[in-house]
Ligand code: PEP
């Protein structure tokens with residue numbers, strides 16, 4: 001349920017209302033906007049007397065929220081959520097570029113790519129240290145050493161780092177990580193989501209291979225229910241009958257998720273396509289559709305990459321793409 005307050009509500013009445021609701025076991029999330037203050041009520045609101053609340057001087061209107069996701073719902077928080085990481089921000093109108101290899105492979109590799117993508121305008125560096133691979137015989141990532149090398153590249157370039165967590169037990173290793181990625185395969189690892197909800201780190205939450213928008217938003221809700229509001233939604237392609245591409249980029253996810261939720265929406269064209277030549281057009285489409293950012297795999301030697309070489313673009317291609325995307329963004333913001 002959402003309680004919309006009148007302009008400049010009396011503070012004493014507001015405090016009384018909030019403590020009365022808390023006494024009934026309801027969590028109250030207050031969002032102060034430029035023109036409106038909204039109270040988002042989380043908990044069992046079925047027994048609340050709506051007429052009693054509506055009759056208060058400070059209350060403008062009351063709306064029931066049918067959707068099962070509350071904190072992630074735009075009705076709870078009409079303004080876009082903006083997540084600040086270092087000097088960069090995600091959401092609120094800017095276009096954030098996250099770039100780097102699928103996996104960290106060596107100090108030379110990650111530092112070289114980090115310097116190049118930074119020079120091209122990337123805002124954050126990506127790189128997997130713990131890799132969720134379909135085959136147990138494939139490269140599993142450099143693990144702790146990979147995290148150490150990411151920190152090194154961060155120190156060298158100043159780029160904040162984004163990397164994937166696969167298990168709660170890895171959390172203590174993620175102190176220097178700026179954004180923790182939850183991969184598609186872990187989108188419904190609810191114990192992991194709860195543990196991330198107890199942190200203060202921004203979380204890049206990837207959509208599961210066969211998950212609906214509502215399931216993605218419910219996973220975001222798990223993190224937010226724990227007190228961590230900093231969730232970035234990521235569409236990375238879904239399973240369909242089409243097998244030419246690795247997955248099918250669901251471009252509708254951008255406008256729909258932004259309509260349903262206030263959380264930033266980022267597109268991953270690399271895992272959507274599985275083919276490097278599709279990264280450019282899919283990225284342009286994502287920006288045109290209103291995405292808040294892109295996460296793109298960039299490798300200095302794609303044919304020899306230990307993971308996801310075919311979908312990785314070279315730093316020179318990223319350089320051209322980054323310049324093109326800022327033009328697309330400009331045109332589409334008209
Ligand atoms: C990745 O980003 O390298 C990755 C494994 O992504 P996803 O979880 O979307 O497959």
Ligand code: MN
Nearest residue numbers: 102297307308
């Ligand atoms: Mn990958």
